[in-house]
Amino acid sequence: xxxxxxxxxxxxxxxxxxxxxxxxxxxxxxxxxxxxxxxxxxxxxxxxxxxxxxxxxxxxxxxxxxxxxxxxxxxxxxxxxxxxxxxxxxxxxxxxxxxxxxxxxxxxxxxxxxxxxxxxxxxxxxxxxxxxxxx
Amino acid sequence: xxxxxxxxxxxxxxxxxxxxxxxxxxxxxxxxxxxxxxxxxxxxxxxxxxxxxxxxxxxxxxxxxxxxxxxxxxxxxxxxxxxxxxxxxxxxxxxxxxxxxxxxxxxxxxxxxxxxxxxxxxxxxxxxxxxxxxxxxxxxxxxxxxxxxxxxxxxxxxxxxxxxxxxxxxxxxxxxxxxxxxxxxxxxxxxxxxxxxxxxxxxxxxxxxxxxxxxxxxxxxxxxxxxxxxxxxxxxxxxxxxxxxxxxxxxxxxxxxxxxxxxxxxxxxxxxxxxxxxxxxxxxxxxxxxxxxxxxxxxxxxxxxxxxxxxxxxxxxxxxxxxxxxxxxxxxxxxxxxxxxxxxxxxxxxxxxxxxxxxxxxxxxxxxxxxxxxxxxxxxxxxxxxxxxxxxxxxxxxxxxxxxxxxxxxxxxxxxxxxxxxxxxxxxxxxxxxxxxxxxxxxxxxxxxxx
Numbered sequence: 001x002x003x004x005x006x007x008x009x010x011x012x013x014x015x016x017x018x019x020x021x022x023x024x025x026x027x028x029x030x031x032x033x034x035x036x037x038x039x040x041x042x043x044x045x046x047x048x049x050x051x052x053x054x055x056x057x058x059x060x061x062x063x064x065x066x067x068x069x070x071x072x073x074x075x076x077x078x079x080x081x082x083x084x085x086x087x088x089x090x091x092x093x094x095x096x097x098x099x100x101x102x103x104x105x106x107x108x109x110x111x112x113x114x115x116x117x118x119x120x121x122x123x124x125x126x127x128x129x130x131x132x133x134x135x
Numbered sequence: 136x137x138x139x140x141x142x143x144x145x146x147x148x149x150x151x152x153x154x155x156x157x158x159x160x161x162x163x164x165x166x167x168x169x170x171x172x173x174x175x176x177x178x179x180x181x182x183x184x185x186x187x188x189x190x191x192x193x194x195x196x197x198x199x200x201x202x203x204x205x206x207x208x209x210x211x212x213x214x215x216x217x218x219x220x221x222x223x224x225x226x227x228x229x230x231x232x233x234x235x236x237x238x239x240x241x242x243x244x245x246x247x248x249x250x251x252x253x254x255x256x257x258x259x260x261x262x263x264x265x266x267x268x269x270x271x272x273x274x275x276x277x278x279x280x281x282x283x284x285x286x287x288x289x290x291x292x293x294x295x296x297x298x299x300x301x302x303x304x305x306x307x308x309x310x311x312x313x314x315x316x317x318x319x320x321x322x323x324x325x326x327x328x329x330x331x332x333x334x335x336x337x338x339x340x341x342x343x344x345x346x347x348x349x350x351x352x353x354x355x356x357x358x359x360x361x362x363x364x365x366x367x368x369x370x371x372x373x374x375x376x377x378x379x380x381x382x383x384x385x386x387x388x389x390x391x392x393x394x395x396x397x398x399x400x401x402x403x404x405x406x407x408x409x410x411x412x413x414x415x416x417x418x419x420x421x422x423x424x425x426x427x428x429x430x431x432x433x434x435x436x437x438x439x440x441x442x443x444x445x446x447x448x449x450x451x452x453x454x455x456x457x458x459x460x461x462x463x464x465x466x467x468x469x470x471x472x473x474x475x476x477x478x479x480x481x482x483x484x485x486x487x488x489x490x491x492x493x494x495x496x497x498x499x500x501x502x503x504x505x506x507x508x509x510x511x512x513x514x515x516x517x518x519x520x521x522x523x524x525x526x527x528x529x530x531x532x533x534x535x536x537x538x539x540x541x542x543x544x545x546x547x548x549x550x551x552x553x554x555x556x557x558x559x560x561x562x563x564x565x566x567x568x569x570x571x572x573x574x575x576x577x578x579x580x581x582x583x584x585x586x
Contacts, residue, residue: 029507030541032554096542101549 001074002066007128010081011054014125017085018047024092035103042107043088046114050125057129077124084121087113157181160252160279161390162190164232171195172208172232175389176279178223183216186223192231206230220252225274234274252279326405330372333402349397351404355413357389363412370406372396392419426562428569430519430529433576435459438528453489453518456528460492460516463576467568470578472499478545492516492532500539502560504584511551512537512561532569534561 025031025039091113095106160176173195178188190210211226214237221240225232240252254277328336353376355363360376367374377392393416395403400418407416433439437455441447461481468475479498493515500508513536522529537556540546571582 030543030546032541035553098542098544098547098550101547103550103553105549 001069001071002064003069003128004061004065006069006074006077007054007057007065010077010124010128011058013078013081013085014047014050014054014121017088018051020089021047021092024089024096028096030096039092039106039110042110042114046118047088050121053125053129056131073127077128080117080120080124084117087117157188158281160281162192162277162279164190164192164277165275166232174208176212178212178221178279180216186212186214186216186221188212190225194230221279232274232277238274238277240277240279251281254278325402326409328402330396330399330402334398337398337401349395349400350419351393351395351400351407351416352390352419353393353407353413353416354390359412360389360391363391363393363407363410366407366410366412367393370403372399374403427531427533428565430522430531431460431463431569431572431576432522432527432529433459433463434527434574435576439526442523442528443525450489453492456518456530457483457492457516459576460530460532461494463572464494464496464514466576467572467578467582468496468498468501470580471501471567471582472504472584475499475501490517492530498545501584502534502537502556502564503539505541507541507543508539509542509545509551510537510539510556511548512556512564532565534565537561 021043022040025036025043031039088110091100091106091109094100094109095103100106100109157177157179160178162174162176163171164173165171171194172192174190174192176188176190178186180186188211190208190212192208192210193206194208208228208231210228210231212223213226214221214223216222217239219239219241223238223240225234225238227233238254240254242252254274325333325336353363364376367376372395374393374395377394393403393407404416404418407413433456435455438459441452441455461483464481465476468479468481472479475498479496482495482497484493484495493513496510496512496514498509500510501512502510512534514532515535516530516532519529519531537560538551539554539556540550542550567582568578571578573579
């Protein structure tokens with residue numbers, strides 16, 4: 001898979017997940033205003049770092065980078081991004097459906113998810129969207 | 136209430152006893168709610184098999200207003216440390232707490248929060264109004280709370296929101312018909328109020344909970360009690376440190392009560408905090424509940440007959456009354472919220488006594504009318520003998536506690552517990568119910584939720 005194609009797929013997954021999560025937090029009616037704010041503040045730092053790196057890199061693109069990527073890198077990147085992108089909204093959805101009982105548990109689960117997946121996702125974002133090294 | 140609990144938890148953050156050192160605790164012991172002792176304990180845990188120490192106590196009184204020194208009781212204790220906590224034997228001291236048996240203190244969740252060493256059950260000592268319900272001369276409750284100075288941040292947060300330095304969290308503006316609105320005043324402005332301004336501010340705002348009138352509690356180094364008294368004297372209202380004699384037990388940090396003019400508890404709290412003599416100071420919070428309603432008169436023949444018939448046993452006498460009341464609650468819920476019955480439930484809960492009615496209402500919101508809001512409300516009721524006659528049985532009730540959550544479907548109990556319904560909202564609901572009850576225990580359309 002060309003490098004920029006991989007970047008677009010991974011970037012879109014993370015950005016869409018970010019927007020979806022925030023839409024769920026802001027638009028669903030089952031959160032109190034204070035909870036809404038608290039949850040947004042929990043979710044936003046990690047997402048913010050990733051999305052800003054993605055946006056920064058994409059806005060610097062001048063030509064389409066067709067450098068082939070190793071199949072392992074492509075597979076791992078899409079896999080990690082997909083898991084991360086699905087997990088955060090899924091956790092919020094689980095809270096809405098009652099599978100996660102209370103707000104304290106929701107914060108704990110989000111924290112665990114961000115800790116567990118954040119390291120992989122961070123490495124992936126850094127690899128694909130980090131500042132290009134001066135040649 | 137939440138603020139008070141937050142304080143108690145913060146003040147009593149548990150520090151695990153370290154072998155080889157004498158541990159210091161705040162101590163609270165009770166035979167019954169009207170026989171209590173408070174003070175300090177110093178316990179040497181260096182030898183787990185031979186723990187020894189001393190309780191230094193004074194008799195607690197309500198309200199705590201004495202000006203003369205109280206008798207200090209020094210109670211020797213011996214025992215051993217076990218995995219679950221401590222086993223202690225109390226020495227016998229005249230007018231002191233007594234226990235013939237070894238007291239097993241377990242780490243529990245007493246008033247002191249997680250990690251306090253607790254014997255017995257405090258709740259068993261008091262009813263909802265704090266009245267004694269257990270007599271006797273043996274020790275029924277004891278709690279040892281590790282003595283840890285509270286976080287310095289907390290002294291500000293009692294009076295103000297932690298984020299914006301404003302007096303906010305404990306005061307609500309009286310705003311009839313529109314629910315409570317949190318009042319904000321910058322802390323700097325508040326602490327510079329004159330007494331007269333502070334009283335006027337208090338009068339304009341309703342607190343979220345009750346406070347022991349005219350009392351401020353301070354945690355401080357006992358050596359600084361004279362300094363605090365001098366600061367109080369300088370303010371000139373006759374405020375006094377009331378129970379400084381406890382400091383004679385042990386040097387170091389003690390908790391004292393300061394008698395202050397009523398309506399100035401918060402203002403004095405801030406002045407005491409600023410005196411530099413205390414680690415922290417706070418008004419002494421008391422739980423607030425909506426109180427009991429005016430009596431609801433029940434004229435149902437079966438109910439009245441059950442009370443008038445001496446052949447009906449106690450256990451059966453109240454059954455028709457509670458069934459009638461449950462049916463009345465159901466009708467009120469349906470009148471307030473048409474469609475309540477489709478997903479709502481009203482369940483009678485065992486109260487442990489036939490004459491006490493306990494029910495849980497769960498379903499679409501009744502206290503606050505919002506489309507996607509669900510509520511869980513606990514109702515207690517008891518017969519009011521002063522208005523009960525041969526033609527009607529009077530029942531006083533209170534909606535003692537309530538929780539809510541939003542959702543498309545009924546949220547879980549755990550989710551409900553995230554949000555407590557305010558006492559003012561519960562009071563408004565119970566007044567709406569009793570105030571609009573018609574003779575046949577039905578309710579008019581006027582009680583219906585307007586969304």
